[in-house]
Amino acid sequence: MYFVYFLGTAGSGKSTMTKVFGEWLEDHEMSACRVNLDPAVKQLPYFAEVDVRRYVDYNELLESGLGPNGAMVKSVDLILQHATTLRKEIEECLSNYVLVDTPGQIELFAYRKVTLELLRELSGGDKSAIVYLIDSTILSKEENQLDPYAFASLAVLGASLKIRFRLPQVNVINKVDLLSMEQRFQLDAWLEDMRSIAYSVGGEEGTLTIRLIEAIEDSGGIGEMLVSSAVTEEGLDSLYAALQRSFYGGEDYATEEPSARL
């Protein structure tokens, strides 16, 4: 089993990606087990074979007197108590890929103290990777431009995640179907060489931005950076290939699974 954790800010498309990437895998004769880790989500666009809402009741916490934010934080912290059960359910899926949809806001998963332990318990000894989704609509600026500071701040957030989880990571700029042709052209240039962002930034934060981008590039980076769209299905094959490279590092890697029940 390979574990893929989808992370990203609210609206970056974690749930939709869980759905469409699961379908893509199944279309390619692999199997996917979809895990919902968001205790507060109301509706999901896919059927979650493993769903944390069976064990953690967000509304109960809300009724116990916590505010909505406190109840969310608490409900995520409570998942750890059910980690063994969740792991067992995941094993029963007998799937090639375990696609884990994380809570709506990135902070609830990335910077809670329990998360690293939860991730260890869920993944067991199986190979895991982070897929960090960037919502490309946050990058948009007026007049068909992209905002280099928005791009850089989200890339640096990706570096923070890489340090936090210390797992193979693939970075996906999602919803690119919502970008204009000019914006897409600019994005492709940045992805070709992130240092080219240096031409668009200035001032005190410009220096910081350039140095951080250089650090990300020179140190082997924070993993590959791809584009994708759930609507057009662009990039799903690249995501799969990048995950394979992540799981197998520099070694020869198997893009064809030897069996449908790895």
Place this chain on the structure above:
Amino acid sequence: MYFVYFLGTAGSGKSTMTKVFGEWLEDHEMSACRVNLDPAVKQLPYFAEVDVRRYVDYNELLESGLGPNGAMVKSVDLILQHATTLRKEIEECLSNYVLVDTPGQIELFAYRKVTLELLRELSGGDKSAIVYLIDSTILSKEENQLDPYAFASLAVLGASLKIRFRLPQVNVINKVDLLSMEQRFQLDAWLEDMRSIAYSVGGEEGTLTIRLIEAIEDSGGIGEMLVSSAVTEEGLDSLYAALQRSFYGGEDYATEEPSARL
């Protein structure tokens, strides 16, 4: 008027800091206007002279059919529509300092697209600064150690905020009263020279961590990094001094306000 925006992950102490720093200012014969920007918060430890809950009703959004996360995101996006009114209320405070308490999770404020515009509307032409609070309990590891990766990932998150807001920034490691003596000693060594963190990290993420820390240090940094505790009131005077330095940059700065009604 000086605007101070308190940002940080849930539990980093934004609301408590708004309360105690406000009291500190008043004890030093300055005046503070406390602004609550969290539409979903249930109880505040201070009286908010300006409170966004008067204009945005989180529960109404929840009842309209949105999930709790969607309702939070939407409610923060709606604040922008009331920016002019909020600005007017803030002006009516006639205060030296405007202390802005932001929503519980950092993402709701930092990575929403509306936030930069909201901030411009609220602050008008007045000087503004970000105070980024780091919850020191996230840094704790067993056996009285600190986790260098947790520290680095939160410092890098601070760099992301600096790029996002492009405002003077002060970084505060909060709740240091909860650290052991050994942990405090380690923290002080890291703050003395962040590069010393290099001794504690290794592997692929180690290289990335060191390069990012160097980038932060060499580029003039992401602003000062202080320690504080709302319980012991440690660090409040340093925070005030750091804010003054932020507002006035390299110039001569006035630690004494010329009037109680700036």
